[in-house]
Amino acid sequence: MSEIHFKHVTKIFGRKVEAVKDLSFIIEDGEYISLIGPSGCGKTTTLRLLAGTIMPTKGRIFFDNTAMENISIQDRNIGFVFQHFAIFPHMSIWENVAYGPSVRGRSKIDIENLVEKALKSLQLSDKAELYPISLSAPEWQKTALARVLASEARILLLDEPLGALDQKIREEFQVFLRNLVKKERLTAIHVTHDQAEALTISDRVVVMNKGQLVQIGSPTDLLFTPNNIFASFFVGESDFLVGVVVDDREKYSEVKVGNNIIKVKNMGIERGKRVVVAIRREFFQIEKVSVEDKTRQDSKLNSLPGVVIQDQFLGLLKRIKIKLENQQIIEAKIHAKNPIHFKEHDNVRVIIDPDSARSFNYPKEGIVSALEM
Ligand code: ADP
Numbered sequence: 001m002s003e004i005h006f007k008h009v010t011k012i013f014g015r016k017v018e019a020v021k022d023l024s025f026i027i028e029d030g031e032y033i034s035l036i037g038p039s040g041c042g043k044t045t046t047l048r049l050l051a052g053t054i055m056p057t058k059g060r061i062f063f064d065n066t067a068m069e070n071i072s073i074q075d076r077n078i079g080f081v082f083q084h085f086a087i088f089p090h091m092s093i094w095e096n097v098a099y100g101p102s103v104r105g106r107s108k109i110d111i112e113n114l115v116e117k118a119l120k121s122l123q124l125s126d127k128a129e130l131y132p133i134s135l136s137a138p139e140w141q142k143t144a145l146a147r148v149l150a151s152e153a154r155i156l157l158l159d160e161p162l163g164a165l166d167q168k169i170r171e172e173f174q175v176f177l178r179n180l181v182k183k184e185r186l187t188a189i190h191v192t193h194d195q196a197e198a199l200t201i202s203d204r205v206v207v208m209n210k211g212q213l214v215q216i217g218s219p220t221d222l223l224f225t226p227n228n229i230f231a232s233f234f235v236g237e238s239d240f241l242v243g244v245v246v247d248d249r250e251k252y253s254e255v256k257v258g259n260n261i262i263k264v265k266n267m268g269i270e271r272g273k274r275v276v277v278a279i280r281r282e283f284f285q286i287e288k289v290s291v292e293d294k295t296r297q298d299s300k301l302n303s304l305p306g307v308v309i310q311d312q313f314l315g316l317l318k319r320i321k322i323k324l325e326n327q328q329i330i331e332a333k334i335h336a337k338n339p340i341h342f343k344e345h346d347n348v349r350v351i352i353d354p355d356s357a358r359s360f361n362y363p364k365e366g367i368v369s370a371l372e373m
C-alpha cells in the first residue's frame with residue numbers, strides 16, 4: 001500500500017520564493033498521476049518534497065497515514081527516473097541494476113533474484129552483460145526502471161523521463177511505462193511538459209500554476225469539463241467569450257456576447273453576472289453564410305457571425321481564424337479533410353455546442369491576469 005496524502009504543503013525557498021503553495025491532494029495506491037503546468041510552477045519541487053530531498057516549510061506529507069517528516073529518503077520506498085538518468089558507465093547493466101539491493105545489504109541470492117526479475121520485466125535479460133555505452137536511449141531508461149524495480153520501490157517518481165527520446169519511440173514508451181507501472185502495482189508520479197503525454201499515460205492529471213493546484217482530474221475531465229479558466233487555457237486550446245448572463249433555465253443559460261445571444265450549459269452563474277465562456281477550438285463548427293443570409297437571424301442555430309481572416313494548415317487539422325462582430329478573434333480547429341474551403345473575407349457563422357461550452361465567473365483580476373503563468 002502506498003497512498004500519498006499532501007496536506008496544505010507549502011515550500012518557500014530562501015525568504016520568499018514560494019515554489020509550492022498550500023498544496024493538498026491524495027494519490028491513491030496504484031495510481032498513475034502526472035503533474036503538468038508551465039515551467040517554474042513547482043512540479044519538480046513537488047517531486048522533491050515527496051522524495052524527501054527537501055522538507056515542507058508548512059504542511060505535511062503522509063504515506064499511508066504515516067507522516068514523512070522523520071522518514072529519510074532511503075526509507076520512503078521511492079525510485080527515481082529522470083531525463084538524464086545517472087547510470088554508472090563503468091558497470092554492466094547487471095551491476096547497475098544490482099546496485100540498489102547491494103547497498104541495502106541484501107543477500108547474494110536475493111540480489112540475484114531481484115535483478116533477474118527486474119531485467120526480465122524490462123526485457124533486458126539478454127543485455128545484462130553489456131555496458132551502458134552500447135545501449136540505446138530507451139534501453140537506458142529501461143535500465144533506470146529495472147534499478148527501481150530491483151530496489152523494491154513502491155513509488156516511482158519520474159521527471160521528464162522520456163524527454164530525450166524521439167517522438168515515435170516516446171509514444172511507444174508511454175504505453176510501455178504505463179503497463180509496467182500497472183503490472184508491478186507501483187504508484188507513479190510523472191512530471192512532464194508534454195500534455196499529450198500526461199493525458200495518454202495517466203489515471204489522473206494535476207494541473208499546477210504558480211505553485212498552486214489548479215485542477216486534478218482524469219484526462220477526460222480536464223479535456224471536456226475543465227473547472228476553471230486556467231485549466232481550460234492550459235490543457236489543449238480554448239477561446240474565451242466574454243458576455244453577460246441574460247437568462248438561466250434549468251439546463252442552459254443564455255449569454256449575451258456583443259449583440260448576439262448564445263445558449264450555453266448552465267453552470268450556476270446568476271442572471272446579470274459577467275461570464276467567461278470557454279470553448280475548445282476543436283468544438284467550434286463553422287459554416288459559410290451568403291451575404292443575403294447574413295442578416296437573417298437563424299434562431300435554431302446557436303451561433304455567432306464572423307469573418308474569416310486566416311486559414312492555416314496544421315497537418316491533420318486546419319486552423320481557421322475568425323473575427324467576430326465584437327472584433328474578438330477566435331480560432332476554430334477543423335479537420336483538414338473538411339470539404340468546405342474557407343478563405344479570407346468569407347462570411348461565416350461559428351456554431352457553438354452548448355454542452356461543450358464551459359462558463360465561469362468573470363475573474364476579478366481580469367482574464368489576462370487569470371491566465372498569467
Ligand atoms: P518546475 O519543475 O515546475 O519547472 P520548480 O519546482 O523547479 O518548477 O521550481 C518552482 C519555483 O521554485 C521556480 O520559481 C524556481 O526558480 C524555484 N526554485 C526551485 N528550486 C529552488 C531552490 N533550490 N532555491 C531557490 N528557488 C528554487
Ligand code: MG
Pocket residue numbers: 043044045
Ligand atoms: Mg522541473
